[in-house]
Amino acid sequence: MSSPVINKFVVIGIGLIGGSLATGLKKRGACREVIGIARSEQTCVDAVNLGVVDRAYTSLQSVASELTAGDVIFISVPTLSVKAVLADIKTHVSADVTITDGASVKGNVQTAAQEVYGEVPAQFILGHPIAGSEKSGVTAANPDLYENHRCILTPLATTSAVHLNLVTRIWQAVGAEVLTMTVEDHDEVLGATSHLPHVIAYSLVDTLAHDIDNPNIFRYAAGGFRDFTRIASSDPIMWHDIMRANKTGVLHALDLFIANLTRLRTSIEIEDSQYMLDVFTRAKNVRDEFTANLAKPHVVSTHVISKSEAKKD
C-alpha cells in the first residue's frame, strides 16, 4: 500500500471484532498508528504483546486530545455498552474525528446516539461487519477475518459523506465489500438471518441437554449436528445484548418461525405428506439457490453514497 488510508485508528474494545480490524489494518499498513482502549489492563498488555495494536490504554481520555480530522474511532464493545462509550467520546473527542461502530444491531445504537448527542452526529457512521466466529477475545483477533466478507453501513440523513467515505475505505482496506442499507432493513434482515438462528441453536442444544432424558444424546450425534449447532458456542453475553437490542426484530422473526414450525409439526402428526414435501422442497430450492449465489463473484457493486444522497435518506 503506497500511503496509509488514515492517520490514527483507535479501537475501543479489543475483542474479536475490534482486534481483527486493528490487526488487519496494521498488517496492510493502512494506518500510521493503531491504538487500543480496553477496560482490562491485561487485555491492553495482551493486545500490544500480540501485535494487535501499537499501544493501548484503559481509558479513552489518555488519547482523546491527540485525535483530529482524519483519525477514526471504532467502537467494538458489547451492544448495550455503546451508549456509555458514546457519552465518553462526546465529552472528550473533537467533532471532526470520524466515529464508527461494529455492533450487530443498529436501531438501538441510533437511539443511543440520539440520546447522547440530541441527533446522530454527522461524524458517526453506524456499521456492522458481517463476519465473526464462535471464538471471542483479543486472542481470537484475525487480520484476515473481513477478507471477502460484507460490511453493512447504515448512513442517516445527518451523515457526512466525508466521514462515510473514510469508514468505507477502512473496511475496503481489510478486504471487505461495503454495502449500505437503512437501519430498519438492517435490523429486520439480521434479525431473521443471524439473530433468529442463534436463538434456535441455543434453544436446541439446551433442549437436548436438559429436557431429553437420555444420557447418550450427544454421544451419537454426527458431523451435521456439529455444523448445525456451531453458533451455539458463541459468546452468551454478546448474544444476550443482541437479543435485548433487537428485541422487536428478533420477536418478529421468532413468531413467524414458531408459527411455521407449528404448522409443520401438525403436518407430521396428521401425516400430511403433501404439506411436508411442499415445505421441504421449497426450502431446499431456496437454500440451493442461496448457496449458488454465494459461490458466484459478488454482483452487488460497492455503493459509496454522495453527501447529497446521504442527505436525502
Next chain:
Amino acid sequence: MSSPVINKFVVIGIGLIGGSLATGLKKRGACREVIGIARSEQTCVDAVNLGVVDRAYTSLQSVASELTAGDVIFISVPTLSVKAVLADIKTHVSADVTITDGASVKGNVQTAAQEVYGEVPAQFILGHPIAGSEKSGVTAANPDLYENHRCILTPLATTSAVHLNLVTRIWQAVGAEVLTMTVEDHDEVLGATSHLPHVIAYSLVDTLAHDIDNPNIFRYAAGGFRDFTRIASSDPIMWHDIMRANKTGVLHALDLFIANLTRLRTSIEIEDSQYMLDVFTRAKNVRDEFTANLAKPHVVSTHVISKSEAKKD
C-alpha cells in the same frame, strides 16, 4: 486386504448411502463381487459406468438364486420402501443370506420385518450408518463416506451372531466404527440429534423465504447462515419418509424444543436477562464439551455382541 470379507455384496437402491458402501467395498477389495439393484435402468447403467458396482439389474430376481451363506444384501431404499423390498427378499432369497439395511429410522423397519416375516428373521441385522451428505443419487457415491464415521446396529433377541459379525466386518472394512444400541434408543437419539434439526432447518428457510416480507432477506446472510441451513438442502422425499417413519420420536423431540423455545421467547419479550444468559451459557458449555469429545480419539470401543448377549436382548 489379504482376502475379501465376503463373497457377493448386493446393494438394493444405488444412491448416496448404498452406492458409497458398494464403491467403498470395491475400492478396498472387501468383496469378490458387488452387485447393484435399482428400479431405474439408467441408474443401473450409471452405477456400472461409474465403477460403483460390478454389475446391476432392475430386479432382485435376476440375482436372488445365486446368493448363499456368506453373501450380504444391503437395503438402501427410502425408509418407507423397505417393507416392499423385504417382501421381495422373503420370496426369492435363501434364509442363510445375510440381510442388513441403512435406513435412518429403525422402529418402523423392525415393524415392517415383523409384518413380512412374522418375527424379525435371525439373518436380518438392522443398521444405520451415521454419515451422509446433502447430495443424493448414484453420482454422489463416495468410497470414503464412512471413513471415521459411526455405524449403529440394533440387534434384537432373534438376531444371529454369525450374521451380526458379518455386517460388523463390512462396516469396519470401509472404515466405520460399529456400535450397538436398542431400536428404541436409536430412534430417540436420532430423532433428537438428526431428525429434529432437519425439521428446524427446513422450517427456518421456509419461514425466511415465504413468511418474511423482505426481498433482500438472503442477500445479506453470511457464512454462519450457510452452515446452519446446510441440512435444508437434503433430499425432501428421504426426509419426508423419515418424519413419517419416526413420527413418535420426532414429535417427542419437537414438542420439547417448541416448549423450550417458547420459554426463551418469553424471556426476550419480558427482558429476563438472567434466563437468557442461563440458556445461552448452558448451551455453549454443553456444545463446547461435545465438540471437544468429537475431537478426541473415540473412547467407545467396538462391541461385537456374542450370540448369548444377542439372545438376552
